Amino acid sequence: MTDVVSYPKGDLRRMLSVLAALESMPEATLVKLVAKTGLDKKTVSNLIIQAGEQAGVQISKSGPIYKLENWGPVIKRSGAKMALTGALNAPIVLA
Template sequence: MTDVVSYPKGDLRRMLSVLAAIDSVPDATLVKVVARTGLDKKTVTNLIAQAGEQAEVKIIKTGPVYTLEDWGPVFKRSGAKMALTGAFNAPAVNP
């Protein structure tokens, strides 16, 4: 992917981009999520854990594949997509 948008550390959109990548990439492995988001492996792994701990997002890992089972009570899939496509005056990315 060539149109990866880089968000600063601590920006919520970093987590949203990871969740969107897991939700939209078939057989979302760590390598595929890293390629889709432009983030490093450690950051992606940490953001997945934070999403579960802080927002009750349910992500299942089966072997190397991540599956987003539930966006939890904090996030909505449609709202995350809006944030990542520039609807909130943010730079657009392809989630």
């Protein structure tokens, strides 16, 4: 059993979990994000790109280090936290 919460493919909370992990780490690398989220490298990379393209989230990259600069106009940080904790009546799925 793992402590990492797992969401089905296509679930918005997968992206939100990557963004939350990214924000919680001072020096977030792809390897650290994979370990924190339980997702594979390709999925994490794709979700970072998707967050920028589809939600206007601003993420910078300097060498291997990612940094969440701005949540953008679509996603509120507080709302993302609510979705990830089940406060929006969305079930939390455990792996």
